[in-house]
Amino acid sequence: MPPRFRAVFLLLSFALACPAHARGTIDKVQISGLNRNSEAEMIENIEVSLSLYDALGKPQGESRLEYLLSQAERQTREALEPFGYYNPTITVDAPRDGENLQVNIHVDKGEPVRVRRSNIVITGPAEDDRYLSQDLADFQPRRGDVFDHTSYEASKVVITRRLTERGYFDADFTQRQVSVTRAENAADIDLSWDSGARYDMGPTRFHQDYFRQDLFDPLVYWEEGSYYHEGKLDRLRESLTKLDYFSTIDIQPRPEEADDDWRVPVDVNLTLAKRNIYTAGVSYGSESGAGIRAGIDRRYVNSRGHKLSTQLDYAQKRKSLTSSYRIPAFRWLDGWYTITAAAYDEQTDYIDLRNMRLLASRSGELNDQWTLIASITALRERWRYSSADSFEGSRYEYSTLLYPQIVADYVEVDDELFPRRGFSGHATVRAGVEGVGSDTSFVQAHAALRWYLPLAESNRLVLRGEAGTTWTSDLVSMPPSLRYFAGGDRSIRGYAYREVGPRTPAPDKFALGAKNVVAASAEYEHYFGGGPWGAAVFVDTGSAFDNDIDLHTGVGFGVRWKSPVGPVRVDIAHGLNNPDSQFQLYLNIGADL
Secondary structure (H helix, E strand, O other): OOHHHHHHHHHHHHHHHOOOOOOEEEEEEEEEOOOOOOOHHHHHHHHHHOHHHHHOOOEEOHHHHHHHHHHHHHHHHHHHHHHOOOOOEEEEEOOEEOOEEEEEEEEEOOOOOEEEEEEEEEEOHHHHOHHHHHHHHOOOOOOOOEOOHHHHHHHHHHHHHHHHHOOOOOOEEEEEEEEEEHHHOEEEEEEEEEOOOOOEEEEEEEEOOOOOOOOOHHHOOOOOOOEOOHHHHHHHHHHHHHHOOEEEEEEEEOHHHOOOOOEEEEEEEEEEOOOEEEEEEEEEEOOOEEEEEEEEEEOOOOOOOOEEEEEEEEEOOEEEEEEEEEEEEOOOOOEEEEEEEEEEEEEOOOEEEEEEEEEEEEEEEOOOOEEEEEEEEEEEEEEEEOEOOEOOOOOOEEEEEEEEEEEEEEEEEOOOOOOOOEEEEEEEEEEEOEOOOEOOOEEEEEEEEEEEEEEOOOEEEEEEEEEEEEEEOOHHHOOHHHOEOEOOOOOOOOOOOOOEOOEOOOOOOOEOOEOEEEEEEEEEEEEHHHOOEEEEEEEEEEEEEOOOOOOEEEEEEEEEEEEOOEEEEEEEEEEOOOOOOOOEEEEEEOOOO
């Protein structure tokens, strides 16, 4: 029988074998035979593939309804193939209740198709590339595994991308075939690439019309003629992004323009961002009172890439003005030379304090985890304490200090916005010598560490530790801004800001600051259903002290929200050292590394 007559005969036979369906409305499609938990992806793929779902609740004519039901078995079968099931048994029935139908599709997956033979190779220079060799060794599915299309395609993409990432721009498939033998539930994979030559790094061409052309040359840390690798361009893009000069950064290799030595030029297309950033807002704090904040950041002052930033915080009891001038520093470590001038004024019920600072620093990124800042600071500070809510008769103390300082920050976490695993730390060391710009000799060291531990699917344990000490023979000459305090949401919850530590004599008992500080915290967070809302319980302990430590402990609970702008934390805590003390309320927004 000719093929076209055979097709007509089969269609007629199918029509005669299937019961006729009058006009009707499909109310529901029920899929059975698959596990709703472990095989949820299969069910979802079937639901997406079935045209029956588009007709739910809509009256269908006889011929249309017949067509939809006739396609259900084929569409279900094809939806199972990506998961390795090529020989399922599928039954479709559609019991009626008047003109309403419920379609029941029962699936018996049957035996999966497994990889019988796998021939996956790369020829050419990349044959000896250890990273690509590892990708070949990791290719999924392996021999004997279920032939899962998603794993196969993902592994194929990994190798294709790796070839491009490592400079094999001429790489292409020489064979790409999967043969499935349904009768034997077997799949044979034949997949091969010819890598072609590996290209090298050519000249880097910056396209912009404002900055000096040589300004960004130090950011190109590789030698021309070295192996091409996309990671080099990623690091360049990251460095340019951190400069905050540009609204768009487009980096494109041009293999089509490579020279006879296989060197690929790289075009860096840069679009300037707006020069000035203005900020303004209002503020309120229980210690500072109501206030306003304003600032201006000049992204670039001149063609050499200098920056200028000025910030004003003017509150009822605390005021500060800071201005910083920054110069790019690309030699040795990416960073900045910074000159900062700052003025601070604090007028509360118990302290009258003013200081001026001049600071010169050099910052730099040692690697992806470490950031270092070396600086020298000149500080002039004046302060006095009140007695019986009055400053009358109190005497001003003065302190002048000149000291170098080194700050180190370490961050290695899985997610900087909401870390669940990893560490972050901060350490500071500063020192001054009497007679060399300072009224007293001193050495200060301070370190803080956070450790994030994941628990179950979405919970975490946060451990925090802090320690600091001052070596000096004349603590009176140490200004309050360089003394240690304890208490508050970033120290010991359950106590007010600066509540813990040495204090002035009764009846005032105002915080004086101390030579030493220690603090520790353990916090458990549970997120409901893995969603954005959660709850926390915690215990904090620590003290600020001169000689004898007097630990203060607080306990509490809080609410957590993973907001679009970062974590939001609301805590209520109570200090255990004084059972009659008030509960303390804290609000914190943003990642706390």
